[in-house]
Amino acid sequence: KAGVTQTPRYLIKTRGQQVTLSCSPISGHRSVSWYQQTPGQGLQFLFEYFSETQRNKGNFPGRFSGRQFSNSRSEMNVSTLELGDSALYLCASSLGLGTSAYNEQFFGPGTRLTVL
Amino acid sequence: GQQVMQIPQYQHVQEGEDFTTYCNSSTTLSNIQWYKQRPGGHPVFLIQLVKSGEVKKQKRLTFQFGEAKKNSSLHITATQTTDVGTYFCAGPGSGGSNYKLTFGKGTLLTVNP
Numbered sequence: 001k002a003g004v005t006q007t008p009r010y011l012i013k014t015r016g017q018q019v020t021l022s023c024s025p026i027s028g029h030r031s032v033s034w035y036q037q038t039p040g041q042g043l044q045f046l047f048e049y050f051s052e053t054q055r056n057k058g059n060f061p062g063r064f065s066g067r068q069f070s071n072s073r074s075e076m077n078v079s080t081l082e083l084g085d086s087a088l089y090l091c092a093s094s095l096g097l098g099t100s101a102y103n104e105q106f107f108g109p110g111t112r113l114t115v116l
Numbered sequence: 117g118q119q120v121m122q123i124p125q126y127q128h129v130q131e132g133e134d135f136t137t138y139c140n141s142s143t144t145l146s147n148i149q150w151y152k153q154r155p156g157g158h159p160v161f162l163i164q165l166v167k168s169g170e171v172k173k174q175k176r177l178t179f180q181f182g183e184a185k186k187n188s189s190l191h192i193t194a195t196q197t198t199d200v201g202t203y204f205c206a207g208p209g210s211g212g213s214n215y216k217l218t219f220g221k222g223t224l225l226t227v228n229p
Contacts, residue, residue, distance in 0.1 A: 035219075042219060042220070043159070043204065043219040043222075045217055045218065045219070048216070057216070058216055090158060092159075099147075099208030099216065099217050103164070104161045105149070107151075107160065107161075109157075109158050110158055
């Protein structure tokens with residue numbers, strides 16, 4: 001079974017631009033969660049989508065948004081990029097909600113975003 | 117909001133020594149998950165603990181969930197160089213339907229061969 005895929009793997013943008021990241025979950029998985037990973041803050045939860053609905057949201061500004069399509073693929077958008085948005089963006093898929101018991105999350109390789 | 121703290125932040129051991137990382141939550145957890153991230157890689161699910169006082173073993177790894185479901189530990193016996201990486205714990209709050217998975221900052225384990 002293919003794993004979680006994320007595109008692109010690397011991205012360089014300048015301040016003020018916007019970016020869209022894509023995540024394809026494991027076949028059959030309905031939940032996709034997005035995380036931001038930085039050396040200082042660690043892994044921080046952005047949001048989770050389940051059956052095309054946002055189920056949970058982390059403490060990030062409205063510049064960060066996402067959506068999920070009927071095939072469970074998900075996209076994350078960051079508008080008006082800031083230098084501090086430079087990070088590794090990881091998505092994780094699972095059968096059920098990411099926080100539920102007896103549920104395993106599978107992470108993708110991540111998209112490394114650099115904002116200049 | 118909920119906080120999940122891990123100690124130590126770093127641990128360097130000689131190959132063959134044991135290693136333990138501890139995870140403490142400010143709130144009761146309905147379950148706790150452990151992940152390992154190799155340098156340059158992505159987090160990989162190791163295990164999930166659900167029951168109070170639960171202990172699970174995976175070869176040289178032993179995972180424990182505290183009786184109060186607010187703390188957990190991961191113990192590695194006789195470390196090997198393949199154990200190198202950052203170990204994260206993660207947990208949701210308990211109750212309600214609108215909770216998120218909060219990760220600890222992780223413990224970076226390095227092993228000297």
